Amino acid sequence: MKILYSLLAVSISIAFAWVGTASGGLHYLFGVVFPAVAVFLFLFGIVYRVVRWARSPVPFHITTTCGQQKSLDWIKSSPLDNPSSTLGVIGRMALEVFFFRSLFRNTKMELKNGGKLVYGSAKYLWLAGLVFHWSFLIIVLRHFRFFLEPTPVFVGVLQNLDGFFQVGVPVLFMSDILILGALSFLFFRRIVTPQLRYISLISDYFPLLLIIAIAATGVLMRYFLKTDLVAVKQLMLGLFSVSPIVPEAISPLFYIHLFLVSVLLAYFPASKLVHMAGIFLSPTRNLSNNSRMKRHINPWNAPVKVHTYEEWEDEFRELIKGAGIPLEKE
């Protein structure tokens, strides 16, 4: 059901853009208005989310430590898995963000006959996740050839690396294959594993399907149903310079692609995709384990009623005396 709803949402988006531009003549709407609104929602939404997170304080120092603490000089500590300095935290975060360090630890538990538990290595999620995210990043960066004139140098470098194998005309980008492969894996994993299917929501299937659709329409345009790239660049440059023009010659396929991206951008801040920003603010990961070295301040440090020594002594005075324990007041 949930998969169906997600599929439906993506299909309707595609149909909407297709009908709108192929027969509705709404090129301006799909080429200018929607993308502009989406970019606005994206930027505004992300800033809003981050500001909201940042406004909630971090009252306690709750680092999750994943290695030896820094204590005695002669005991080797784990500066990256249990950092005690800011530099260590930067290292830890970099490993998380660029290489999904924690996910790399993943294991799969199995209960064997006779009641023995074994924990096997389970790196596929890590691998597919990493491949998807890196491909996504590379593809986004490659797109800058449409957004900026002259095309930035890094785009050329990326294109050369990405098309390293020089297969086909136009040259096949590895990231295109990899992203579709990784996304398919992530999607089927959710459907096939009973536990994952059990926990998955519409908001888990939908972004996967949406990104698959974006990548697929992109691949279609690049390798099969060619689009007028000069016109596309005109449109994008117009958008980015806030003086939009709508060239005639662009195919509906392009508008479908662009609309799906608009949906992704608009949806992004309201969804789990904000993990992109949230990961940097996660207190279990971005705090160094120095809570005994340095006092951490809680801005709302709640006042509480405590039981004082004097009250305690008053209540138990005779017993304390009888036991020969020193008193404050005889």
Place this chain on the structure above:
Amino acid sequence: MTMSKKHPKPEELVAIDYQPRRRDWMDPHVEFRKGTFNYSANPKSMEYLGLPFVRKWQPTEDDWKLPPNWKEIILNGLRERIDRFRSLRIFMDICVRCGACADKCHFYIGSGDPKNMPVLRAELLRSVYRKDFTTAGKILGKLAGGRELTIPVLKEWFYYFYQCTECRRCSVFCPYGIDTAEITIIGRELLNLVGIGIDWITTPAANCFRTGNHLGIQPHGFKDSVDFAADDLEDITGIKVNPSVNRKGAEVLFVVPSADYFGDPHYFGFLGYLALFHEIGLDYTFSAFASEGGNFGLFHSHEMMKRLNAKIYAEAKRLGVKYIIGGECGHMWRVLHQYMDTMNGPADFLEVPKSPVTGTVFENARSTKMIHIAEFTADLIKHRKLKLDPHRNDNHRITFHDSCNPARAMGLLEEPRYILKNVCNHFYEMPENTIREQTFCCGSGSGLGTDENLEMRLRGGFPRANAVRYVHENHGVNLLVCICAIDKATLPGLMDFWVPGVSVGGLHELVGNALVMKGEKERDNDFRGTPLPGKEEKVHV
């Protein structure tokens, strides 16, 4: 699964079905089956602590006698906490339901109940958050994964937030470090707002608030226990130690969990502390008021944690000590390491801990001024200040259980291992995925260690026990060493159930056994009264 007899059998518990049920998890459903939940808090204890909505109720009853505006109270409480805890807000927002945490929880592994996957445990609260605090949830409701807060949902919270030992194992594996323990802690806080708590937490907290320790031991009782231990130690070693209580002007205040001087096998470690401190001539005192380092307040609410912990610095100040040493206890060290300075500090009236024997300055406790006994002892051993005879522990083939909190909220991994390797000859690690930061909980932490909850504890402890069984079968391990009072209280039962033939001991019990004290008599027995290796015949003549 139905459990007919009072005590389940291992074969029954191990028949675990990991296939999720047909019923959608969003449809709240919970069955309070005997053996898998905890009884409600005693009204007297609630009253003593000044908690709201004191009343008699039990989880099995239909009507929990909630206040009429319970929903409003909880939702307001949630709003307040979202604004107060960035952790909560972030953890509510960014989970991608990748499932990496799912099979990392010992309660899921031991029960197969999908709502014991950390991700779903969190979703129980997250779904309500989505419904009431996000735009998408407000408009789309269930389509956006939102759930109305209803009484069945509340009952689910109660059941599953008390099937989490706040061990943080899930947090190690989550790509964003989402810590379900944090969610559980706050979830329990919300439940307590409407007078829903469990007795095994509330009553120890009330005792602790009143007498200074969870067991409710009064000052003279405390003094008796300490004196009693000194006598026992004299019987074994021939040396009279002279521990003091509430003595002003001592250099060190020593705080232990109360089970250390009352529980078995904790007590043997307590003898170890006394022997060690006497041997090095440490100028220390106990406090009969700060007679508890453990803190069941952590399992109740942040406020309760702060209330109970206040006495430690207060006593250090009153007694005029220079710094504090803390004994072997897991959750106690979570509080001391990550919360105490923030909540009860600053400890500017104390000095940076410095070992009077080795001169080592404990820079890692520069601000808190409190060090772990394992740090202190490891330093002594490294500087060869102790004469140790590891052969005295030769009857034991030992493995070490990392307690959750020292491992994942501190990183105290090598200190105890270093000590162990110096005080015994036969030490074997459990498999890699079950130790250090990946250690498995005893299954009874965070206030769940009651008899009424036995089945769930045995299930939750199953992964731990399984790893012990591995070293038991492969290396003949017969002693499970740990540095936590709850472990020492609950692992013996867990071992008897899953791995008969393995007993449980504390780190400083072994230190005490191995420690050769100046002027001691020839020892025949270890601290438990069993003959030392090579002394067996003597005892029987």
